Amino acid sequence: MSSDVKSRPATPMLREILEQPTLLGGIRSTPLPVRLGLAVFALGFLVVNVAIGVLVVSGRLDGHWYDFRDLGNATAALRSWLDDRDLGPWLSYWVTALIGGVGILSFVGGVLLIGTWVERRLLAKFQIRRGPNRVGPFGLLQPLADALKLIQKEVLIPIGADRKLFFLPPILIFIPAMLGWGPVPWAPNMAYLDVNVGLLYVVAISSLAVLAIFIAGWSSNNHYALLGAMRTVAMMVSYEIPVSLSLLSVVLFTGSLQLSEIVAWQSTHNTWLAMILPFSLFTFFFSSTAEINRTPNDIAEAESEIVAGFHTEYSGMKAGLFLAVELGNALLVGALVSTFFLGGYSLFGLEEWIPPYLILFAKISAVYFLFVWLRGTLPRFRLDQLMGYAWKFLIPLSIAFVGISAVEASIFARVDAPGLIVLGAIGIVNVVLTFVLVRAWARVVGYEVPRGEDTRPTLTTAVGGLRAAQRLRVTP
Amino acid sequence: MESTGIIVAFWVLAAVTVAGALGVIVSRDLLHAIFFLILSFLGMAGLFITLSADFIAVAQVLIYAGAISVLLVFAVMLTPLVSRDNGNSLYVAPGALAGLGLAALVVFVAVDTEWAQLSGDALAARSFPDTVATIGDLLLGRYVLAFEVASILLLFALLGAIVLVHERRADAAAGAADTPANREEAA
């Protein structure tokens, strides 16, 4: 309170950031024994990692079942071992299917728990609050406590609800959210469901969530829920088109619908499709926020308008499942954005050294952070604005970019120059084209960016009524 | 098609498909009927997968379960509550007769005929390498004319749907049908 105002940084936010406790300050304030213990731990951590690094560099791991960089190897080894035992082909199928399924479920479940905590903590940081910090260390057990509370709650069924259908949606909505993880490749051999129509599969699976949402809204016998459901259905149906169109450009370049192929293409060409197809990335990301009800497109559960949208009437663990799926979908979109546009598990050769699934996880986390950031910052669109944006803006431009990338892909396939140069040129052209086309189309549609000066209020010292108002309007 | 897995899968999926289709007949509420129909579609997609038609199966899910069912739901929601029953018309008896007769006929013929078909190891060996690429080649090669006609058909369907439900501003008193819904129709 008594500190000197003049000597501090200009904006209050900067001031607050600078006044945060730093790591160095934290170390200084810890007692010496603890500090020594931490140092020993850090040293040990370093030594172990160097040892692992040496192991990896020497190539002793390559291809063995204990190659921790690709858990797919281990499963393959298990399968061949089972096949050798001649127990019938179905056994190895079932065992690997179970391993994969359990792996995905446990991963998603664990990440959901952590993700809730991360989202709440991050939002709290954005909002100068503390966030959950009571249950467990740093409040880490808060999601578990929440889940326990939700499970204990009474099962409420609203009067007049369609009882048979009312129980279905929380389960139905969970299925696509889990199935969507199937084709995501975590490492070269580590994809549970590496079908050759993976991209189409993802789009198809995500379109199934509409029905669960609609059933939820319709069976609740609640007007808010029905309104939310209709909003969701309208949005999802319109935003599926830009999603498909933006992914079409990806397919045109990579020449495959298989997700592992798409990642492999990016890896072999040492590029990210995000650099080549910036508009497709934006379209996919934005449309995905609309499809999974994240800010700024969370109109389906706009709490200030329709309370909680389609899951207004759900309570207890059923509501918990809806919330979990909402979060899980954000993570899934993160995985898909990383796979399609950010090079998936590859990171310019680094995936040889670091386990690729960690790279993918880092990318998912980055996209997820972006989601949380948006949620902490932006207001919400209106339904008609969003629909108009999809139909008047995203779809025509996406079609234009599909054409553009078709031309570019065929040029890329025919030109006999180093791939990186051609792709770089294409990337530059596309960035420029994105800017130009977006501007031009905005002008065609008739959208003008509001200028700040027109929006400021006039300042006056004279009071008056209607006549003064007219005077002010004439000479602002 | 002799492994246990595929046999189980076939019978389960066939049961789901037929049960869904029967549900369409018996359910009282039109929306329940639509949900049964979706179940049937999904079972059908599963049957497609057992036939190694991965692309078609995914397209089935995308188009039928994802798009057409949503259209149906929209159409039902745009009409009022009173017309949401799934009642039978006068033609139900002749319809049932014709349907059952045809089904019985087809089942009888299908089971009783000796088809010139692959089976056993020959069938297992005869797998499609890359359905997507081949279908793409065929669509833009051998069947390009049909492809173009289909796209024109889609375009006209789009335009037709828009023209049909388009309201002139004067008619649209108090926004009798709001624009997003109309757009859905067009989609």
Add this chain to the structure above:
Amino acid sequence: MSVELGHYMAVSGVIFGIGIVVALGKRNAVAVLMGVELMLNAVNLLLLAFARFGAAFADDAAALSGHVFVVFVLTVAAAEAAVVLAMAVLVYRRRETVELDRINLMRW
């Protein structure tokens, strides 16, 4: 025991029959459309089954022609659904009903 072409044909036939019952026996225009969709699905199943089990096909292109047909059927089904549902909405708006028994505009 194995699954053969006949099994798929039988399923297809049953679904087709149910589709006929729905299409003929339902009052609501939307329900009738659902019956038609069921019949189209049955046909798709048949086409794919023949594509899979057909012994006479020499090459992939010939075998996958069945798949291409299904693609066309899907296209037509989608177009049909869009137009028919638009018509249903329009008819409702004009005549306050979607029950086909009561829509007798073209009786004679």
Add this chain to the structure above:
Amino acid sequence: MTAANEPYILNIGPQHPSTHGVFRLRVAMDGETIVDMDMIVGYLHRSMEKLAEERTYTQNIPFTDRADYLAAMSGNLGLCIAAERLTGVEVPERAQYLRVIFAELQRIASHAMANGTLVSDAGAWQTPLLYMFREREKILDLFEMTCGARLTTNYMRIGGVAFEPPAEFWPALRELVDELPDRIDEYSQLLIDNEIFLARTRGIGVISAEDAINGSLTGPALRGSGVPWDLRKAEPYDVYDRLDFEIPVGRGGDVYDRFMVRFEETKQSTRIIKQAIEQIPDGPHKTQIPLALRPEPGEVYGRIESPRGELGFYLVSDGSPAPYRFHIRAPSFINLSLLRQLAVGSTLPDAVVTLGSIDIVVGEIDR
């Protein structure tokens, strides 16, 4: 989404995130469009005007805290101004400055709350609201320092204020006033030029100047429509005539203009507080008045510019220690006069934002 002949009734409230209290809107909808609207209030009705008839003028001051519970200081001030006019009690100069300081602090706090909730209604997930809460929190700390209460302050008295602020109040106030303009600029970066926010608020809920005047709108709702009307200038009470400040006036009368008027007013309030800190003289903070005020029989209509508009107190005295008639002209109640006209024909999200921009406080509506 249903047919036009089927009314789709939506009950917004009494418990709803965007009604800011127990306030209920019964809305008939067609798809997303509102075709009819009915406002149902009274869940918080405590019949203050009746209760006040059995209490002395000073005893009635706590009621004004509980009427507009987001601007308790302004409520206190309004009643004191009216009662002083009725009884002819003089207010010491220092007390007048203190009143101005506290009323303006309350204005900042109230506007911060109003704008924060408005942006929340527009869909920002509470971030702006919590940022605004930070400023409000500091102001409430100042209140607590001075009178021990944060929300229902009961601070002003007929003939002055209840307590002299403590010594640590002044440096804290100075720091707050120094920092506030910076903070307001920072929020403006986040909100004012945010394209989504502009798209959600520009051209929405437009009130023309004619309608605003005829519909008895006052405060930011009136000024947002372009009418430069502020009782602090028009009918200066306390020491407002000695302070230099400006009235922000909106351009189009839409939600955004009301939002911006409030934003600008917080800046002007810091200006006023700065001047008041400079000018405040020493002296008593209160005139000693007897326990029982027996005003001459008569009536008075005293009014001030509260954060929500013209807060008037119509007092009728029959010579007894209690008012014969005690009427509160509640601005947020009367500002709702045009709500139906604004909401019908707009979409649900627009109506929610419009309601938020009118800035209701249910305690004041229901009294």
Add this chain to the structure above:
Amino acid sequence: MPPGPTQLSGHRVAERLNAALPGVVVTATDEWVEVAPARLVDALRWLHDSSEFDAAQLSNCCAVDRHDRFEMVYHLQSLDLNHQIAIKATIADHEQPALPSAYAVYKGALLQEREVYDLMGIVFDGHPDLRRIFLWEGFPGHPLRKDFLGLGNLTPGLARFPFEDRDRPDRIMNPAPLRHDASARAQNEQDVPDDWRGAAPA
């Protein structure tokens, strides 16, 4: 009693009003003008339209129960000219009070008149939506009336502040006798239950 700083003298308003609409003014004091209730809307419309008074806004309107009659008080204000006018209308019928609605001139009367109807029971003819607003339909009586709850002679009001001491004039602001029924009041002064009795009808 000093009128508000910007309040116009009632006499001046009454003079002009009477010149334009003869017979509309009943009485006028320095503070207010009382108009004939039947012609209230005419008077308000004239004030609203006249360029001299330009009463563009209905700032406040409320009713006062005077035991045997109701007084309706309208505070009009001109924003351009920055002045205030107080208009009153007396409703003689205490059982079935009715008054023409000001909504035709001022839209701002919509909710205020509903409030008066709810709490005072005055029916406004021509009001578009006259329903109770704070209390539910069917609530017995109108609580702001002085005879609400029907306690006979007992009416609300605070005749004497409990700590008030007649012997110590410094604790009383204004020891002057009350306007209403001073003799009756003086008798009851020391009687504790009657402390809470309000003013009797004049």
